[in-house]
Amino acid sequence: MSRKSRGQEKKHRSGTIPTDSFSDIAFLLIIYFLVATSLVKVKSITADLPSGEKAAQAQTEKTPSVNLRGAEIFFNEKQVSFDELEARLAALDLPSQEGAKRVILLESTRDTPYSSYFQTLAAISASGGVVALVQEEEKK
Amino acid sequence: MKRRKKRPSVPVPTASMGDIAFLLIIFFLVCSDTSKERSMSLDLPQSGYVEKTKVSVAARVSIDKEGILYFDGQPVEGPKDIEWGVRAVLANTVADDQRHVQFTCDAALPKDQFEPVIKAIAEAGGILEAVGEKRE
Numbered sequence: 001m002s003r004k005s006r007g008q009e010k011k012h013r014s015g016t017i018p019t020d021s022f023s024d025i026a027f028l029l030i031i032y033f034l035v036a037t038s039l040v041k042v043k044s045i046t047a048d049l050p051s052g053e054k055a056a057q058a059q060t061e062k063t064p065s066v067n068l069r070g071a072e073i074f075f076n077e078k079q080v081s082f083d084e085l086e087a088r089l090a091a092l093d094l095p096s097q098e099g100a101k102r103v104i105l106l107e108s109t110r111d112t113p114y115s116s117y118f119q120t121l122a123a124i125s126a127s128g129g130v131v132a133l134v135q136e137e138e139k140k
Numbered sequence: 141m142k143r144r145k146k147r148p149s150v151p152v153p154t155a156s157m158g159d160i161a162f163l164l165i166i167f168f169l170v171c172s173d174t175s176k177e178r179s180m181s182l183d184l185p186q187s188g189y190v191e192k193t194k195v196s197v198a199a200r201v202s203i204d205k206e207g208i209l210y211f212d213g214q215p216v217e218g219p220k221d222i223e224w225g226v227r228a229v230l231a232n233t234v235a236d237d238q239r240h241v242q243f244t245c246d247a248a249l250p251k252d253q254f255e256p257v258i259k260a261i262a263e264a265g266g267i268l269e270a271v272g273e274k275r276e
Contacts, residue, residue: 019158026161033168043190044269049262114254115247118185118272126189133259
């Protein structure tokens with residue numbers, strides 16, 4: 001009998017795919033995703049700030065302004081507490097206003113900490129206002 | 141004398157372990173938002189108006205206690221880098237929901253350090269998502 005014919009007689013072995021380590025691989029992948037995933041939801045306030053040109057257009061005499069000078073708050077040049085600011089913003093009924101009438105100018109001095117700025121920004125946004133940041137002109 | 145009964149060894153069925161594990165992987169793949177944020181030490185500002193962020197953010201901007209700026213976890217030099225970075229990210233967006241930019245900043249930092257960054261985000265067309273803590 002030739003070699004070829006002997007080969008034809010060979011029976012194919014029934015091969016099995018080794019799946020024992022599949023679960024190990026899968027659990028390793030789970031551990032990777034557990035480490036790489038951030039499940040913590042952050043809390044934030046949303047503020048759609050107009051860009052420079054729009055903000056410049058919004059600066060009219062009648063536009064309400066909030067001025068932060070350190071820890072002090074001024075609303076239309078009158079010193080107010082934070083609660084009074086919230087009340088005044090609510091009185092403006094900003095959600096029912098249209099376009100430019102919803103704009104509130106926000107100005108601050110150099111010593112204003114971010115915490116005060118954030119609180120004011122949050123109060124204006126929550127009352128339905130559009131915050132326009134006032135940029136100081138650079139001294140020549 | 142009591143005769144001890146030999147209990148038959150019960151095999152734990154492990155055949156479906158792989159399937160369960162892969163299902164868990166698919167769950168994490170679908171739900172995960174890979175962390176781009178570096179762990180940094182900062183005190184977040186507080187307000188009664190903060191709420192859980194419901195939108196997915198296009199980019200993350202942070203300023204740590206030392207005033208170092210980060211864009212998507214990578215340190216950058218100044219607000220201009222932030223502006224161009226946000227512009228690049230928002231270039232292919234079509235809806236307002238895709239324009240949200242998360243901004244995290246230390247509560248004690250002065251205006252000179254945070255306001256140029258906020259302006260840069262606004263100039264680039266981003267909607268500010270300022271991160272804070274809920275005041276109780």
